[in-house]
Amino acid sequence: MAVLALALVSVGIAPALRAAPGAGDRPGCDAPPASASAQAQARREAFDAAMRAHGIPGAQLIHTRDGISEAYCHGVLNARAAATVGDDTVFQAASLSKVVAAYIALRLVDAGQLELDKPLWDYWQSPRTRDNPLARRITTRMVLDHTSGLPNWQISPSNPAIDHTPLQSKFAPGEHYAYSGEGFYLLQRTLEHLTGSSWNALAAREVFSRFDMPSSSYLTDPALHARNANGHAGNGSAEPERIFAWENTAWTLVTNAHDYDNFIQRALYRGEGLRPDTHALMFAPSSDADDPAAPSPADAFIAWGLGVGLQDADGRRLAWHWGDNPGFKAFFMLDPASGESLVLFTNSENGPAAYKQVLRTFMGPGSYPAVDWSSAQD
Template identity: 65%
Template sequence: MRSRRWLAIVLGMAAVFAMQAATGSVDGRQADAASDGNAEAFAAIMQRHGIPGAQLVHVRDGHAEAFEYGVMRANATRPVAADTLFQAASLSKVVGAYITLRMVDRGVLELDRPLFEYWPSPRARDNPQARRITARMVLDHTTGLKNWEISPSNPAIDETPLQSLFDAGARYSYSGEGFYLLQRTLEHLTGKRWEQLAREEVFDVFDMPGSRYMTDPESATRNASGHRPDGSVMADRVFGWENTAWTLVTTAREYSTFLQRALYRGEGLTPASHALLKTPSSNADDHAVPVPVDPYIDWSLGVGLETVDGRVRLWHWGDNPGFKAFFMLDPESGESLVLLTNSENGLETHKDVLRLFLGEGEYPAVDWARSQS
């Protein structure tokens, strides 16, 4: 028992990395001490909640610290490394929102013109409300569509008619279907598969070589495995086609670069489009799942907004079977945190991790995300 406990500590600590960003500097001895303390505390959080493996990147004042913890698969000994790929789940949607705003800036589509006018999806043909859905409604989750009609991994999804829960644009209800409809529309308008669009608009631009929406056999050995709450390993998943709502695999380092350059600095966007990522567009009050923290949460065009004591932070969570992901970004200071875990227990770590790196607080975004999971 002692040797296994010692191995867990070694794996949690030995794979900790700190990286210095292009701007900003800190005293080396102070930075090392702070990094070591954070690494030990981070490892303790992961162990307490039974997380097999995780990656985290924290950026503050232009300085970035990256931490890799644990193992890729519980019944193996291969440690999580900087290039280990995790399922980012719904963090995929934020990349999709950025690409959409890029297309808006280029005049490829308008935010308030019905998507059906650009591409008459057979799934929306017999639903008048679905034919009214616009890109804005997709990005702020007011389409009126279900989250999913059927499992998004089922090939029959492209032939399954869309059902509306309420009138398009009437109110908030989280929907992956909306993002998938938007993806198919953009693919039609550009003549490109989503993987190619993501590569050209995001991955190649922001130095994200490992990120992708489809499973790549050549990098499969770098994929972390998902785990159930009891720590048992889940079957590895193969993404045979892209879905901008949930199939992104990436690393915490690569996704942190995307946050810093695309969401914080607004690279590649007009100032007006960049502002839309930080401006409330819907109140995120889901009538089907009311929660006490609703007053603190809004949705911009693609990103959750948490407002506490007048301070606004951007955030999103990811929830795939066996994987949980989360990010938070202060749009004023640029401080950000990305956490990827290969466990169903990942959401239980989020408040502890946020308090460790961003400071004490309640973080209602985590409570809101828990209500939706």
């Protein structure tokens, strides 16, 4: 009954069109343009139907193909209120945060401040790894391709004790793949020490200001309170509001589809700000993404580059990442060859149930094993 109620009150808003990021006005989804095609209208209806079918209160999506972006919004910020999602609504990006971190790390590699295969311990002696000789061997490359050997989380990342909790290795660095938020947080603290900058300030300088991302932050911004989407459980009930009081590059990015689409198109697709060979490393398999603790039939189709997942299926390689915070689910996919991309933010635990339907609507028919693979992870 809760899903039915949400479906009845949910609203779908037709798309607006724009040139690719950096080439024109920002996308908007508050009203359809007069020039909206029948195909765009059909995609809008399919998107709205997918959100309704899975009881997702609110969502944003931007699809870019052939240099043209379409922006779509759905539903409400909070199921208990009437405010509708617009193009300026902000969502928790969850682990899509890590892709921004990967780009920043590669920028520092190009600047000569960081080496991919030099242990992080050689740059900064973290108190969390001081008594762990295995962890002292972790390199930037191992963090980015998730072969650090660290757990996803040693302690809840929202616990202030995290910076004083020793890290325990699950296996020797480089031995095999295992997804780790702790690895990215260790990299963050190392880069903060290396640059003398807080993480949010570093991200603002290297990414947010560079790629026109005015609504993005790794910290909760009180000025954006009225634009914040609220997370929802699978039954449609609103989750408590979360405040990010300190940055964690593995999961605290707050952003919207406009900002993140700019990042995808300019940083990931075009490689702006990176040397061509460094940019290419993001999309070259660096680990096989086979975690013995989380086997999946989709393993054969998935590898990991430097900061992004790689799906090889249906005759093309696609880069992707998923985000999984309580009450918020997110996903993006990019064709590095053509620049076609999709970014989706939802304020519901039910978001992943709609991923394949949305991907097939916008990026074409396919099996999309990345969705199956991500569902098998912690």
